[in-house]
Amino acid sequence: MSQRPLAATGAHVHSSPAAEPPLLSVRKLRIEFPGRRGTLVAIDDVSFDVARGEILGMVGESGAGKSLTGAAIIGLLEPPGRIAGGEILLHGEPIHSLPPAAMREIRGRRIAMIFQDPLTSLNPLFTIGQQLTETILAHLDIGLQAARRRALDLLTEVGIPAPEQRIDHYPHQFSGGMRQRVVIALALCAAPELIIADEPTTALDVSVQAQIIALLRRLCREHRTAVILVTHDMGVIAETADRVAVMYAGRLAEIGPVREVVQHPRHPYTRGLMGSIPVLGADVHRLVQIDGAMPRLNAIPTGCAFHPRCKDAFERCRLERPDLMAAGPTRAACWLYPPSPNPEPTP
Amino acid sequence: MSVEQALPLLRVADLKCVFDVSRPLLNRILERQPRRWLKAVDGVSFTIDRGETFALVGESGCGKSTVARLVVGLYEPSAGSIAFDGQDVAKITSGTERQALRRRFQMIFQDPYASLNPRWRVERIVAEPIRVFGLMRDARKISERVAELLTQVGLSPADGSKYPHEFSGGQRQRICIARALANNPEFLVCDEPTSALDVSVQAQILNLMKDLQDALGLTYLFISHDLAVVRHMANRVGVMYLGRLVEIADSRTLFEDPLHPYTRMLLATIPDITMSGRRETTVTGEVPNPITPPSGCTFHPRCPLATERCRREAPELVPISANQLAACHAIGEGRSTQR
Numbered sequence: 077m078s079q080r081p082l083a084a085t086g087a088h089v090h091s092s093p094a095a096e097p098p099l100l101s102v103r104k105l106r107i108e109f110p111g112r113r114g115t116l117v118a119i120d121d122v123s124f125d126v127a128r129g130e131i132l133g134m135v136g137e138s139g140a141g142k143s144l145t146g147a148a149i150i151g152l153l154e155p156p157g158r159i160a161g162g163e164i165l166l167h168g169e170p171i172h173s174l175p176p177a178a179m180r181e182i183r184g185r186r187i188a189m190i191f192q193d194p195l196t197s198l199n200p201l202f203t204i205g206q207q208l209t210e211t212i213l214a215h216l217d218i219g220l221q222a223a224r225r226r227a228l229d230l231l232t233e234v235g236i237p238a239p240e241q242r243i244d245h246y247p248h249q250f251s252g253g254m255r256q257r258v259v260i261a262l263a264l265c266a267a268p269e270l271i272i273a274d275e276p277t278t279a280l281d282v283s284v285q286a287q288i289i290a291l292l293r294r295l296c297r298e299h300r301t302a303v304i305l306v307t308h309d310m311g312v313i314a315e316t317a318d319r320v321a322v323m324y325a326g327r328l329a330e331i332g333p334v335r336e337v338v339q340h341p342r343h344p345y346t347r348g349l350m351g352s353i354p355v356l357g358a359d360v361h362r363l364v365q366i367d368g369a370m371p372r373l374n375a376i377p378t379g380c381a382f383h384p385r386c387k388d389a390f391e392r393c394r395l396e397r398p399d400l401m402a403a404g405p406t407r408a409a410c411w412l413y414p415p416s417p418n419p420e421p422t423p
Numbered sequence: 424m425s426v427e428q429a430l431p432l433l434r435v436a437d438l439k440c441v442f443d444v445s446r447p448l449l450n451r452i453l454e455r456q457p458r459r460w461l462k463a464v465d466g467v468s469f470t471i472d473r474g475e476t477f478a479l480v481g482e483s484g485c486g487k488s489t490v491a492r493l494v495v496g497l498y499e500p501s502a503g504s505i506a507f508d509g510q511d512v513a514k515i516t517s518g519t520e521r522q523a524l525r526r527r528f529q530m531i532f533q534d535p536y537a538s539l540n541p542r543w544r545v546e547r548i549v550a551e552p553i554r555v556f557g558l559m560r561d562a563r564k565i566s567e568r569v570a571e572l573l574t575q576v577g578l579s580p581a582d583g584s585k586y587p588h589e590f591s592g593g594q595r596q597r598i599c600i601a602r603a604l605a606n607n608p609e610f611l612v613c614d615e616p617t618s619a620l621d622v623s624v625q626a627q628i629l630n631l632m633k634d635l636q637d638a639l640g641l642t643y644l645f646i647s648h649d650l651a652v653v654r655h656m657a658n659r660v661g662v663m664y665l666g667r668l669v670e671i672a673d674s675r676t677l678f679e680d681p682l683h684p685y686t687r688m689l690l691a692t693i694p695d696i697t698m699s700g701r702r703e704t705t706v707t708g709e710v711p712n713p714i715t716p717p718s719g720c721t722f723h724p725r726c727p728l729a730t731e732r733c734r735r736e737a738p739e740l741v742p743i744s745a746n747q748l749a750a751c752h753a754i755g756e757g758r759s760t761q762r
Binding site: 138252281287289308309310314315338352354356360361362364365367 | 593594622624625688
């Protein structure tokens with residue numbers, strides 16, 4: 077639990093950009109929703125990298141744009157939403173502007189997705205064996221027998237008891253946790269390099285959630301699969317992720333190694349967010365409270381989007397929008413950490 | 424603190440609630456199926472003292488929300504009794520007496536999107552309990568009271584003329600709380616009041632609920648599946664599993680020294696947000712189907728301490744120490760290891 081070698085690999089991605097390009101690189105992503113009353117900017121200038129085998133947690137409140145970022149990466153933005161700027165690179169190759177047919181080659185095979193609700197992401201009319209073999213045959217060049225064997229292996233791997241019998245069962249014959257295991261097996265079918273897991277445990281009970289988190293973490297270690305874990309639950313992130321990106325009003329507020337962000341948050345929003353979570357063992361009468369609510373997309377304040385709710389806000393926050401700046405071992409979009417002309421080496 | 428010193432505000436004894444989940448009559452005859460019953464609540468007893476927060480925790484389907492609905496009278500109990508301030512709720516027959524009793528408690532629901540009438544303005548929503556119970560007649564007095572309530576929950580009196588869709592989730596939950604406070608209740612049943620909200624908004628609502636408790640001396644029955652929230656809010660906690668209470672203890676004891684294997688498992692599932700490297704109990708299995716619960720102790724298929732006796736006979740909830748009750752054979756037989 078204390079050893080987190082992958083966290084270190086993740087952190088090094090930024091220091092050596094000249095080397096091999098990261099698995100996924102999102103550069104200045106901007107997503108717009110054109111509407112009758114003007115254009116809404118849902119994602120504004122978001123940049124981050126995901127290294128091979130790394131679990132990047134993406135956390136934020138409803139409407140912060142975390143799911144939208146995931147959908148944009150896998151090319152499943154719902155119209156009228158569109159990528160209006162920036163780029164998404166997989167191994168250095170742009171994938172944000174690929175024609176639908178080329179994107180279908182990537183989707184499922186190189187980037188897979190796990191959705192929140194395991195009941196709606198499985199077809200109720202087919203057995204899970206049929207669904208697994210169909211997915212395997214669509215992506216891999218193997219025969220039906222081999223595909224079924226692979227399906228059995230996958231079911232064993234995600235911890236479904238008696239897979240030989242269960243493979244011919246329908247989704248409704250599985251419990252919620254077992255269904256989510258099947259969905260994870262589906263995502264693993266073509267051995268993708270990156271899995272986008274959008275709130276994979278939100279619909280599950282706490283005792284099942286813990287099992288699914290452990291499973292996800294184990295599989296990523298074994299297959300060196302990178303995961304973007306989108307969730308609103310900081311607890312899940314703390315247990316699972318190597319690095320975490322905190323989103324606020326369509327922008328990145330802070331990104332860094334999970335231990336740093338959880339234990340020593342730098343951005344005032346992250347600090348408020350961490351303080352507002354009740355913790356066992358701490359006897360506090362009142363929780364830290366961030367007054368107000370996240371702005372609506374049509375009324376994002378000037379400068380730093382968080383400044384009206386920020387206790388530390390000053391003049392510059394109201395006028396100028398901060399970029400991600402080095403704040404100790406993490407990077408925060410906050411003027412409390414202005415870049416100095418000759419940066420001190422961080423220990 | 425002995426329980427017998429003062430009369431508890433709420434005493435629930437051997438409460439049961441059974442739902443008929445049989446197929447329609449014709450199907451039962453053609454398919455030769457018997458009637459099927461779902462024991463949502465199966466013999467639950469607890470007391471809540473004045474001014475305290477008693478929490479019920481458990482996973483989905485454990486019956487915690489059913490208990491909340493039984494307590495406020497939204498469901499009829501199949502057996503057992505609910506006594507509020509010494510009066511057995513079921514034995515009150517006269518309408519006026521019942522209304523006098525009903526006026527003393529209120530409920531806050533989980534989903535602030537579904538529990539507010541979208542066609543009503545906020546002032547009408549908040550004033551509804553005042554009108555229903557006939558507390559005030561004068562329209563101006565009512566609107567003064569509504570303004571006071573809205574201020575109390577951190578909204579502006581001018582918000583009264585808006586509709587619910589103009590508010591965010593957290594603000595809607597504030598409206599729900601203002602409505603619940605309108606008839607000056609002593610006792611609030613809160614069924615997952617923050618589960619639909621984001622964490623920062625959850626903190627605002629939990630702080631508000633604590634402030635109101637301090638200011639008005641409210642008593643809460645707090646239903647939640649989130650153990651960290653329960654630890655923060657409750658004085659005493661009851662843990663439910665498949666319609667039964669498996670452990671009751673004061674909050675500190677329960678979280679520091681849990682006795683029942685299910686409580687221990689639940690505590691192990693709390694994500695370790697401080698990253699201190701806790702977590703030694705492994706979590707296995709899922710909640711079984713409550714229509715066909717396991718025999719004996721319903722937790723035995725998932726329990727590391729289960730024996731033949733656990734499979735045969737259901738354990739009673741018995742006092743283990745001064746402020747801790749548990750229903751487990753292993754504890755009585757000394758098989759449960761302290762950790």
